[in-house]
Amino acid sequence: MSIQLSSLLLLLAAAVLTVVLCRRLKLPAMLGYLVVGLLIGPHSLGFITSSDEATHLAEFGVVFLMFTLGLEFNLARLNAMRRIVFGLGAMQVLTMVGVVMAICLIAGLDWKVGLALGGALSMSSTAMASKLLADRNELHAPHGQNAIGILLFQDLAVVPFLIMIPVLNFPGNELLMALGLAALKIIVVLLVLLYFGQKLMRPWFNMVAKQHSSELFMLNLLLVTLGIAWITELAGLSLALGAFLAGMLIAETDFRYQVEDDVRPFRDLLLGLFFVTVGMNLDYSVLLEQWWRVLLVLALLGPGKILLIAALSKLFGSTPGSSWRTGFTLGQGGEFAFVILALASKSQLLPDSLLQTTIAGIVLSMLITPFLIQHSDKIVLRLARSEWMNLAANLHQIAVRSMQSQGHVILCGYGRSGQSLARILSQENIGFFALDLDPDMVREASAAGDSVVYGDAAKREVLMAAGLMRASAIVVTYAETHSAMQILEVVHSIRPDLPVIIRTQDDSDIDQLKDAGATEVVAEIMEGSLMLASHTLMLLGVPLNKVVYRVREVREARYQLLRGFYRGVSEDAEDSDRPQPRLHTIYLSNEAAAIGKHMGELQLDKLHIEIRSVRRRNMRPIQPDASFELQAGDILVLLGESDNLAAAEMRLLQGN
Structure with missing residues (x-):
């Protein structure tokens, strides 16, 4: 075997332990894989003496990453966000590349080196940024939309870099000819694959799906993905580009979501191995000798990139606070930076010492980002004076809207679940006040006369402005455990007597939320299974009163607060004048x-x-x-x- 079984087992064990630790610390798993590579690689503890064999396998991780990126390439989505994607996103990439090229020229390096480095450093981590935004419930916030738009363009910009970098080392006229030939190849490949591929892909997948075999469907998926990648490699292009085109083709079929679910385990496993090999390639001796270069790369990715993105966001009309938050979200290196650097190294474009220092700077920037974003609100308040005024104005608006409310229910989130609950509360003449971070939804709901305002329910001052001291209960209507834990912490520090009801997707976090003080936790999966069971029993001829009894029995066992509430099926609570408990x-x-x-x-x-x-x-x-x-x-x-x-x-x- 090329890779010894003992080394492979050691790598897997180290990856499992480190990723578990990262998840407990609420850090991206990507950082865990990088740390594993740093620890067990040939330049550290030396448990694995060579990363060449693992690198060949890890390249397929990049293939599947580009494939899933192709699945997300949606023309309608790009058109809806075209100003941010092709305006702000394009300016960010081009400006960053220009700045890095200028620094390289001043340092006496070739412009080709600056182009490769600029392309790598212009990338941010899609996986890390989107995960952190989701955890903070900020995907729909203005800076969240800016960040997603920039990340979309960065992902698309990887494709031309994959085409250009392999031919940059050609001399003079050969370079122009090589670039022209590469452009011609990509045009021909695109025409052939996209024209004939669209005609063949849908009927081909329909034929395979009709066999009703999950194994056959998976084999076909691997055949199409790796086959198209192989065709582009034969044409002198890259495997990753072929995988991207394969994803684009399948995205136009009815099997996109099924394919995305099937390919995710391969992508995550092999991509994790790719990040491990990145860490294994890091040479500490070079870092000690070239520490000043590492600091320069870190400065470009930290303060430099944050300032650049914040300035461009402000130029495109964002508020100072939103601009700074966009910069903090994207001020790190990304997974595609490693892809570009690996390709540049393979093309002998970058010397080993420069490659090592760049990788080190990117890894350090990714390690710092979660902690930086965690404290970004406090930093933004210091950097943007107008943010204090905006925050005060927003809190004032919330306080004014909620001032007349007494004994109301605060709804954290006004999506489908929140709106359904609001209608029921209104029917019972119970007041409610809702907080949500989707500005479009808040605007539409406010226009309809609902008591909804824009605000982050996980923040102490927002809950206070929403009338926390006068409320009778709080309901977290969205299934996000991290945000719910923050709300529980705020509520129990101010009003420990206030009941808090929380919605979750499944029962995995019920104990954690109960221990934190939740009055009740409602798991969607359980309620869905109860409805499935009741319909099934009724269709099988079980009497209605027996079905209701079974459902009641399960609910009473699960929800402590509901025990003893069911007095009989025939009682009509709305018509009963008797005092109810x-x-x-x-x-x-x-x-x-x-x-x-x-x-x-x-x-x-x-x-x-x-x-x-x-x-x-x-x-x-x-x-x-x-x-x-x-x-x-x-x-x-x-x-x-x-x-x-x-x-x-x-x-x-x-x-x-």
């Missing part, structure tokens, strides 16, 4: 009379009050027994009728 939350302050007493001493059962749960800081909600001793800061959730709840609250707080 409701939930009530009571916070025990330091002066509460119940502190230090056991639940049995309070005799709340004589008031016809049921204790549903007790929440305590850093402890999951529990249903206490008679021996449970109450402490300051405890939050009790009681069930009963209004008069009885008032008597119970008086007994707990005043001792009467």
Whole structure:
């Protein structure tokens, strides 16, 4: 075997452990792969003495990366964002290339070296930037839209660099002829593949799909992707360019999303291996000798690139705060920088020492970016004076809109789930106030008369302006655990008694959210499975009352707050005049009379009050027994009728 099994096992073990650590620290997995390469490579601990064999395998990671990029190449999407993509994005790449070329010429280097380095340094990390924006719920914010538009153009700009770099080392007239020949080749290949490919791809995939074999579909996908990549390599172009064209062709078929799901495991695995080999190629001895070059590259990617992108964003009409945030989001190197550098090194365009220092600077910039973005809000407030005014104006608008609300529900997010909940609350004459970061949706909802404003619900000052001190509950309607944890932290530091209901996609984060103080967590997958089960049972002839009983049984077991609420299928809650039991939350302050007493001493059962749960800081909600001793800061959730709840609250707080 070219790669010894022991070395391969060591590489996999190190990758698993490091990526797990990165995920726990909420850092991109890409950084984990780079660190693995740095540690086990021939220039460090030396567990793997050569990276040549792994590099050949890792090249296929780049192939699949370019293939998925081709799948995302959507003309409609580009047209909708054309001003940002082809205006701001093009200016960023061209300006960065020009700046790097000028620095290289001043340093006495060839312009071809400057072009290759400029192309590499102009790239930002699509994977890292989009993940960090999603984690912060800022994809629809103005700076998020700017960043995505620039990243789209950067991804497209990789293609001409893949064509130009292999021929840049040709002398004089041969260079012009080589560039002309490369351009002619790409035109011919594009015409042949896109013209005949579009005619053949759809019927070919339809024929394969009709066989109803997942193995055959996957084999066909690999055949098409690698086959077109091989054709472009035979034409003197690159494998990566062929994979990009293959993705474009399949994107026009009905199988795009299925293909994207099928190819993701190959892409992620091989791309991870590619980043490992990048780290393995880093030579520490060169870095020690050329540390000043590393700092220069880091300065270009850090302050230099941030300033450039911020200035261009301002030029294209963004506010100072949005411009700075766009710069902080994209002020790092990217995965395609490594692709361009590897191609330039293979073409003997870059000396090894310059290659090593550039890779080191890019890796360091990527390591710094998550921490930089984490503190970007504070930095922007210092850099952009108008940001204080914009923030104050936005908070003032939120405060004015929410001023008349009392006992309302704060909805964090106003997507489909938030709007559905808002309609139900309105039918029950319960006021609500919604916060969302999608400006288009906020504008349309406000025009329709809904109580919705633009604001980040994870920020303390925004929640305060939305009437946190007057609210009766908070509902997080979007499935984003990181943001929900931030909201829980803010709420429990200001109003620990306020119920917080959170939506999640599945049940993987329920324990984490419960431990953080969520009153209830609703998992979409569970509710969907209950609806599937109820419809299935009814279609199979199971009586309706039995179906309702089964669903009720599961819900009561899953949702603690719903236990005991179901009194019978025939009851009509809307027409019943009898007082209905409701939930009530009571916070025990330091002066509460119940502190230090056991639940049995309070005799709340004589008031016809049921204790549903007790929440305590850093402890999951529990249903206490008679021996449970109450402490300051405890939050009790009681069930009963209004008069009885008032008597119970008086007994707990005043001792009467």
